[in-house]
Amino acid sequence: xxxxxxxxxxxxxxxxxxxxxxxxxxxxxxxxxxxxxxxxxxxxxxxxxxxxxxxxxxxxxxxxxxxxxxxxxxxxxxxxxxxxxxxxxxxxxxxxxxxxxxxxxxxxxxxxxxxxxxxxxxxxxxxxxxxxxxxxxxxxxxxxxxxxxxxxxxxxxxxxxxxxxxxxxxxxxxxxxxxxxxxxxxxxxxxxxxxxxxxxxxxxxxxxxxxxxxxxxxxxxxxxxxxxxxxxxxxxxxxxxxxxxxxxxxxxxxxxxxxxxxxxxxxxxxxxxxxxxxxxxxxxxxxxxxxxxxxxxxxxxxxxxxxxxxxxxxxxxxxxxxxxxxxxxxxxxxxxxxxxxxxxxxxxxxxxxxxxxxxxxxxxxxxxxx
Amino acid sequence: xxxxxxxxxxxxxxxxxxxxxxxxxxxxxxxxxxxxxxxxxxxxxxxxxxxxxxxxxxxxxxxxxxxxxxxxxxxxxxxxxxxxxxxxxxxxxxxxxxxxxxxxxxxxxxxxxxxxxxxxxxxxxxxxxxxxxxxxxxxxxxxxxxxxxxxxxxxxxxxxxxxxxxxxxxxxxxxxxxxx
Numbered sequence: 279x280x281x282x283x284x285x286x287x288x289x290x291x292x293x294x295x296x297x298x299x300x301x302x303x304x305x306x307x308x309x310x311x312x313x314x315x316x317x318x319x320x321x322x323x324x325x326x327x328x329x330x331x332x333x334x335x336x337x338x339x340x341x342x343x344x345x346x347x348x349x350x351x352x353x354x355x356x357x358x359x360x361x362x363x364x365x366x367x368x369x370x371x372x373x374x375x376x377x378x379x380x381x382x383x384x385x386x387x388x389x390x391x392x393x394x395x396x397x398x399x400x401x402x403x404x405x406x407x408x409x410x411x412x413x414x415x416x417x418x419x420x421x422x423x424x425x426x427x428x429x430x431x432x433x434x435x436x437x438x439x440x441x442x443x444x445x446x447x448x449x450x451x452x453x454x455x456x457x458x459x460x461x462x463x464x465x466x467x468x469x470x471x472x473x474x475x476x477x478x479x480x481x482x483x484x485x486x487x488x489x490x491x492x493x494x495x496x497x498x499x500x501x502x503x504x505x506x507x508x509x510x511x512x513x514x515x516x517x518x519x520x521x522x523x524x525x526x527x528x529x530x531x532x533x534x535x536x537x538x539x540x541x542x543x544x545x546x547x548x549x550x551x552x553x554x555x556x557x558x559x560x561x562x563x564x565x566x567x568x569x570x571x572x573x574x575x576x577x578x579x580x581x582x583x584x585x586x587x588x589x590x591x592x593x594x595x596x597x598x599x600x601x602x603x604x605x606x607x608x609x610x611x612x613x614x615x616x617x618x619x620x621x622x623x624x625x626x627x628x629x630x631x632x633x634x635x636x637x638x639x640x641x642x643x644x645x646x647x648x
Numbered sequence: 649x650x651x652x653x654x655x656x657x658x659x660x661x662x663x664x665x666x667x668x669x670x671x672x673x674x675x676x677x678x679x680x681x682x683x684x685x686x687x688x689x690x691x692x693x694x695x696x697x698x699x700x701x702x703x704x705x706x707x708x709x710x711x712x713x714x715x716x717x718x719x720x721x722x723x724x725x726x727x728x729x730x731x732x733x734x735x736x737x738x739x740x741x742x743x744x745x746x747x748x749x750x751x752x753x754x755x756x757x758x759x760x761x762x763x764x765x766x767x768x769x770x771x772x773x774x775x776x777x778x779x780x781x782x783x784x785x786x787x788x789x790x791x792x793x794x795x796x797x798x799x800x801x802x803x804x805x806x807x808x809x810x811x812x813x814x815x816x817x818x819x820x821x822x823x824x825x826x827x828x
Contacts, residue, residue: 538700542825551737559706562739566731582734588723589706593698596823603734604823612700612826614707622713640709 335381338365338457348437348458355435356509362516370508371436373462373501383508390511394422397526400629406537408615408642413540420535424495428502430529436460436505438498442468462501523631538616545648546607552646553614554586561587565603568593584610665690700826749773754784761787 321328343349343364353367372382398421402414409417420426439459441451470478477496479487487494514522543549547565554563569581580602584591592610596602619639621627628635668683708715753773756764757780769784770777802810822828 538826542821544824546824547735554737557707563737564733565735566728566733568731583731585723585728585731586706588725588728589704590721590723591704591706595697599734601823604820605826608824608826609698609700610704613702613704616701617703617707619709619712620714624713624717638711640711 335379337381338368340365342454343368343457345452345454346456346458348455350458352435352458358513359517359521362513366512366516367509368457370512371458371460371505373460373504374464376464383504383511386508386511386515387504388511389514390507390509391422393510393514393522394507394526394530397523397629397631398422398530400631401531404627404629404639405618406616407619407640408617409537410615410645413537413615416540417535417537420540421530421533424499424503426533427506428499431460431502431506434506436502438462438501440468444469460501460505462497519631538612541608541612541615543608543611546604546611549646549648550584550591550607550610552648553611556643556646559586563591565606567599582606662689662691665692668692697828745773745775745779750783753780757784758787761790 317331319330340363346364346368349364349368353362353364358367366386369381370383370386372380374380374382375384395418398418402409402417402421406414406417437459439456439461440463441449443465446453446456479494483494483497510522510526513525551563564585565582566585567580568583571577571579577597579595579597580599581593581595582599582602582605583593584606592606592608592613594602594605594607594609596605619627621638627639663686665686668681668685670677670680671682671684672680703714705715705720753769753775757766757769766777766780769775769780773780802813805813
């Protein structure tokens with residue numbers, strides 16, 4: 279299987295950084311199902327400032343955004359810099375594609391996703407260069423998949439805008455309140471009477487479940503995840519790469535990921551033998567009995583080790599020889615896959631986007647074919 | 649100054665003691681332990697499950713500073729030879745199976761899979777059963793027939809036995825996930 283090397287990652291980052299032009303106002307617009315077809319024209323394709331859209335969208339005036347207490351609170355809670363305007367924050371919470379003509383978060387979302395993918399992938403490839411591909415993908419998902427991102431969004435205190443126009447009128451809710459809320463529901467679905475714990479699916483959603491092998495992602499979860507990505511994208515447009523990187527480090531990469539619990543081997547002993555071939559071990563792999571409590575004792579315990587010559591690769595404890603042998607092989611494989619390099623002075627390795635980065639780690643050898 | 653760590657001591661200053669010395673004869677009085685501990689500190693870590701996050705020296709790349717800096721537990725060849733072998737991979741694996749032999753195995757298994765079982769074929773051609781499984785395809789009819797037989801047999805078992813089998817499978821999955 280192919281594995282992205284960290285050098286390739288560094289190159290990708292450089293291309294990526296040069297390709298992002300910081301201009302927010304014009305191109306961050308997306309229309310999926312409106313009647314007029316969205317078309318963008320430009321004088322110079324490299325200058326986003328000259329991009330013109332045939333559908334008129336406008337951004338929320340800063341004065342209106344300032345009136346929304348939820349928006350101000352979210353800005354303060356996330357400790358966003360002053361340069362991050364409240365109107366962009368409101369745009370990051372807007373998933374609507376049709377109504378009002380306000381710019382939505384499509385572009386910010388794409389930008390935030392690219393930033394997240396880069397920093398998460400770079401971190402994982404440097405920190406765990408030998409992870410098998412499926413585990414690596416799962417780890418990426420565990421950091422920036424829809425579910426974790428939506429739970430991050432909820433923990434940030436973002437509220438969805440679920441009240442219909444009538445309810446808002448009856449509650450005498452000021453119009454600017456909604457600009458601080460996550461807007462993803464259409465007006466018709468807000469008016470539907472909902473039963474707690476019962477989700478009514480549309481035909482589109484049912485066909486989507488079939489495509490996703492029976493997995494259902496509620497639209498609310500998608501919206502929350504998109505808003506988190508958009509907030510990150512907005513941070514990049516208003517500040518710089520360093521601030522965004524620090525933000526991603528603080529909010530995404532700081533979450534504990536128990537990678538050692540994500541493994542399940544099928545044939546550990548066979549995989550270990552193949553791995554030994556790949557690494558060019560001269561001696562054959564041997565599983566040896568290190569200690570036992572005695573086979574006739576009431577609860578026998580065996581301790582075995584996997585050896586190559588006189589080097590011990592792993593150790594396993596079990597109540598039968600088969601168990602201790604399997605556990606020893608699993609332990610050895612985990613010791614290999616979870617290897618995390620350190621720099622020559624014993625510090626944590628720098629990632630390619632860090633200043634003064636020098637390649638010190640390793641590039642994994644790829645997966646082992648059993 | 650009160651210290652609550654011993655990090656300032658070099659690891660040579662604290663001797664490693666895998667088991668306390670016995671006052672009586674080590675061989676004859678194994679079960680009659682009267683520990684005679686030396687003066688001062690000894691390093692005697694409690695028995696624990698091996699850590700999956702520490703990389704063994706054989707897996708450390710040569711560039712890693714830990715390959716030389718950290719003192720790894722080493723075994724002498726006598727010590728290793730003293731431990732009985734449970735399983736060993738073959739030092740010189742043979743790769744002398746020709747396409748003709750594979751074709752013959754495939755032909756036999758597809759012609760009469762009830763008679764030519766995997767184990768029988770493996771024995772006849774001197775290969776491992778897993779080799780036969782990899783090179784030949786499963787006969788769907790035979791597979792359905794066997795699974796039908798197994799299902800009938802399983803259903804005739806008492807409930808306790810059925811449960812025990814399921815639990816055994818689950819326990820093996822725990823081994824493979826490094827869980828306890």
